[in-house]
Amino acid sequence: MRKEAVIPPLKVHNTLTGQKEIFEPLHPPFVGMYVCGPTVYNLPHIGNARPAIFFDVVKRYLAYLGYQVRYVRNITDVGHLLGDTNEGEDRISRQAKLQQLEPMEIVHLYTRKYHEVIDALNVQRPDIEPVASGHILEQIEWVQRIMDAGLAYEANGSVYFDVRRYNEKEHYGILSGRVLDELLENTRDLEGQSEKRYPADFAIWKNASPEHLMRWSSPWGNGFPGWHLECSVMSTKYLGEIFDIHGGGMDLMFPHHECEIAQSKAATDHNPVRYWLHNNMITINGAKMSKSAGNFITLEELFNGQNQVLERAYSPMTVRFFVLQAHYRSTLDFSNEALLAARKGYKRLINSLRLLQKLSYPASPGNLNPKLEEQIHGFCDNIHRGMNDDFNTAMVLGQLANLVKKINAFSLAPETLAEISPETFARMRDTFIHFTVDILGLGEEKVNENEGLIEGLLTLYAAAKAQKQYETVDKIREYFKSAGLIVKDLKNGVDWAYEE
RNA sequence: GGUAGCGUGGCCGAGUGGCUAGGCAGAGCUCUGCAAAAGCUCGUACAGCGGUUCGAAUCCGCUCGCUACCUCCA
Structure with a gap:
């Protein structure tokens, strides 16, 4: 009998500690998970795809491990300030004016667009997808609580978080490794920020100027909630004051997630999140993606090829495969060559999946081939090992490719299946199908009904x-x-x- | 300047203190009417410089390069 391989338990890289830690939910078998979603003011781009796909896989894997996951991903539909000025124009109302539409029209249009492309990527919808505009009351409540705790102050109808006061007892910068004094030294002098007591303070409620389209009444006058507040409010509302996983892009680590921690500490006296997970960024041909650089690619364009950076269209599954081919904490560079390789790799995997589903074990085992048995078990072990090692999907795909070779060979000569035991065959089949289809979410692109x-x-x-x-x-x-x-x-x- | 992450063969991209990642591209072979698919064979890489070690791409230090963030650009 084969010696059972020892697979270490799931470890995740926690930004809070900078270390890989064994994942232990607060209230097993339940897992609460919150991920920062999009601001719906323009077309979703390839930068939106990475967190959506990666955290989808995280959720699927946790479910596979037997956890009961509640996955919350927000939609930011309350505009937030644009540029360096204090003139209250936000991104959503600016886009609304540009297109002569109501802000809510913009929000709904781009929410729909987001759903379309993210659905196409075979990303399962979160269990709860809260919108910021639906939680204004709760956000006002939080502002009040933070004020009651003496950690916020009002100025001209806006309310600011008192970072200096907070930092007396807590560490503002605990997540991103920053020290407040050092932050101060690098603070630029900006015009029109005089209503803050301290440059590092951030708004939790913002006074709306008369021309501002999105506004709600509050104890401090008409205004709108601060950028960071919605995530604190909605995550804890649906997951509790302390929950297991909070995800998002690395670009959100500071200040967004840092502020979330501060707000929660102030309002609930709890450090809200046990494991912070941050995915790295996507570049295009080695350079950062930006509209000004002219290399901004929307997902729609990626799927239809209508962008001059692209040599051809790439299917959603190709994109998904491509994203998962890299570990989530590495930067990922988009290039035609890399996408082309992913395209072939994906099709090879899926063709093999088809063949596997048609394979059945012979009537009885023949002479077992111990080396082959060991190889197949090794690949399966590595798949579990890789996934448990901070969600190393690249490792998983590599090992699946090893299994592809074996499956193709078996398919060519089904009688050779007798060289492995029925148990080994079952394990190979189950592992391959579960990880490819259920966990990595790589299905057949166009299922043939004919x-x-x-x-x-x-x-x-x-x-x-x-x-x-x-x-x-x-x-x-x-x-x-x-x-x-x-x-x-x-x-x-x-x-x-x-x-x- | 600070903080964080990253630097692996032609390209993409995992990984471990000494033992094959994998994919794509390329070459050869098998198969084939011709192909394709599939299978088999072929690459000895780890930014640079020091150090630790019997031995490092893997640990430590420094340098260089890339990316993100540094207060209201999800």
Whole structure:
């Protein structure tokens, strides 16, 4: 009998400590998880895809491990200030004026766009997707609580968090490794910020100027909530004052997540999050993506190829595969060459998945091949190991590729399956399918509902071939190709696959 | 300048103190009417410079480079 491999438990890299820690939920089997979602004021771009896909995999994996996950991802639909000035124009109302629309129209339009492309990436919807505008009352309550705690003050209808006061007892900068005094030294002198007592203070409620479109009444006058507050309020509302996982992009670490911690400490006296997870950023051809650099790619463009940076269109599953091919804490560089490689890798994986699903174990085992058995178990072990090691999806894909080789070989000669035990076969099949489909979320892109039609055509193909009618043979191949499929001539028959 | 992350073969991208990652591209072979698919074979890389060690790409230090953030640009 094979010695059971020891798979270490799930460890996650916690930004708060800078270390990989064993993941232990506060109230097993429940896991509470919050991820910062998009601000819905323009088209979703490739930078939005990474956190959406990665944290989707995190959620799927935790569920696979048997946890009961509540996944909350917000939609920011309350505009926040733009640029360096204090003139209260926010991004959503600016876009609204630009397009002559109501702010809520903008919000709904781009929320729909976000859902469309993120759905296409096979990202499961979060269990709760709260919107900031639906939680104004709760945010006002929090402002009051923070004021009651003596950690915020009002100035001209705005309320600011008193960072200096907070820092007397707590460490503002605990997450991002910053020290308040050092932050101060680097603070720029900005005009019009005189209503703050201290440059590092941040708004938790903002007075709305008369032309500001989005506004709510509050004890401090008409205004809108500060940028950081919504996440504190909505995460704790649905997950409790202390919850397990908070995710988001590295760019949000400071100040956004830092402020969340400060607000929660002030309002609830709790450090709200046990494990902070931050994904790294995406670059394009080595450079940062920005509108001014002209390399800004929306997901829609990626899917249809309508962007001059792109040599062709890349399917959502290709993009998903590509994102998962890198560890989430590494920067990920978009290039045509890399996407092309991901495209082939994905199709290879999926073709193998199809073959595996059709394989069945022979009537009885033959002479077992211990080396082969060990290899297959090794790959399966590594898949679990990789995933448990801070969600190393790149490792998982690499090991799945190893299994692809084995599966393809078995498929070519099914009788060789007798060289492994039924248990090994079952483990290979279950591991491959669970990790590919259920955890990494890499399904068949276009599920063929006309399998019968395809099989029929293949029969004609085989017949034509037997009669050496090569013109017909080539024609059938062309039909397949135009449908994105290929015909495979095997030793013992014909089959089809997705074109690579 | 500060903080955080990262620097691996032609490209992408994992990883461990000494034992094959993997994918893409390329070469050869098998198969084939021709192909494709698939299988097999082929690369000896780890930014640079020091140090620790019997031995480091893997640990430590420094340097260089890239990316993000540094107060209201999710």
